[in-house]
Amino acid sequence: MILPRIGLGCMALSHAYGVSPSADDGVALIRAALDHGVTLLDTATLYGDGRNEELVGRAIADRRDEVVLASKGGMALVDGVKTIDGRPETLRAQVDASLARLEVEHIDLYYLHRWDKQVPIGESVGALAEMVDAGKIGHIGLSEVSVERLLEAQAVAPVAAVQNEYSLWSRNPEWGMLEATRRSGVALVAFSPVARGFLADAVHDPDDLAPKDIRRAMPRFHAEHWPVNAALLPAWRALAAQADCTPAQLALAWLLSRGDHVVPIPGSTQVPHVRDNLAAVDLVVDPAILTRAGELIDTGTVSGARYNAAQSAEVDAESVEAA
Numbered sequence: 001m002i003l004p005r006i007g008l009g010c011m012a013l014s015h016a017y018g019v020s021p022s023a024d025d026g027v028a029l030i031r032a033a034l035d036h037g038v039t040l041l042d043t044a045t046l047y048g049d050g051r052n053e054e055l056v057g058r059a060i061a062d063r064r065d066e067v068v069l070a071s072k073g074g075m076a077l078v079d080g081v082k083t084i085d086g087r088p089e090t091l092r093a094q095v096d097a098s099l100a101r102l103e104v105e106h107i108d109l110y111y112l113h114r115w116d117k118q119v120p121i122g123e124s125v126g127a128l129a130e131m132v133d134a135g136k137i138g139h140i141g142l143s144e145v146s147v148e149r150l151l152e153a154q155a156v157a158p159v160a161a162v163q164n165e166y167s168l169w170s171r172n173p174e175w176g177m178l179e180a181t182r183r184s185g186v187a188l189v190a191f192s193p194v195a196r197g198f199l200a201d202a203v204h205d206p207d208d209l210a211p212k213d214i215r216r217a218m219p220r221f222h223a224e225h226w227p228v229n230a231a232l233l234p235a236w237r238a239l240a241a242q243a244d245c246t247p248a249q250l251a252l253a254w255l256l257s258r259g260d261h262v263v264p265i266p267g268s269t270q271v272p273h274v275r276d277n278l279a280a281v282d283l284v285v286d287p288a289i290l291t292r293a294g295e296l297i298d299t300g301t302v303s304g305a306r307y308n309a310a311q312s313a314e315v316d317a318e319s320v321e322a323a
Helices: 023-035 045-057 088-102 119-132 147-154 177-184 195-200 226-230 233-242 247-256 269-280 286-294 308-314
Strands: 040-041 069-075 075-078 079-084 105-111 137-143 161-165 187-191 263-266
Touching: 023 045, 023 269, 045 088, 069 075, 069 088, 069 137, 088 105, 088 119, 088 263, 088 286, 105 119, 105 147, 105 161, 119 137, 119 147, 137 147, 161 177, 177 187, 195 247, 233 286, 247 269, 247 286
Parallel strands: 040 069, 069 105, 105 137, 137 161, 161 187, 187 263
Antiparallel strands: 075 079
């Protein structure tokens, strides 16, 4: 499966970062993104308890042939509680529910959102392979998995994409997944490519974040780590100015330089930001600046783990912190 070099993560339109825009505004943003040339949309069962899929469906109602449509299952809100469930019967039901909410007959790429550690990944992937055979999904993806889990899944069915967190400040894929995906022809879809707003210079004081913003639970935004991380921003801004681009564009250009198979999916609630993010594909940045970016924001310079203990227990991806 060949994906565009950059896509649009739709999560923030319904989920995770405090107060979301209205559904109408979310639909308008997606349609504007399509007008500007975005062709990959990423959503999930979890986001907004299905509402995100509904607004994506509304946005593409008369433009389905313009987009590569990606969604996810295996993690959902059940009675208001985030629940990881990779049982085949659950995945079959969630695929059907996603199709209904999106109002489409076919989803191009469907990820196992999290590996359910109570279910062999082969059983979950086998159920998704049945959905491929039934014509309900086009390709199988995995999210937040390790190389070991990718190999187990590939022994059951072809895997088109792995969606793991990857940015200058979250280098986990460099502990095996970047090379494993390149070697096997699998797209590495990078979520949170601008470090949940940090590399876009969009977070100035974590205390100002909305009460339900998920970043409040993430160690890098906590008081014991934030001052160290914030101290990196003046040099980061200066480096972006040297490259004659925005900080977010520099972060995306660095990711794009990591391999032709790396596909960032930045999210935004602002059309100008979507347009600027898409323009990163055509940026020509001096390799020396990209090298400096990788030195300035790296595992050794960033303070704090990317997830707290409870969040870390949900994922299978290689851990920089444990390496």
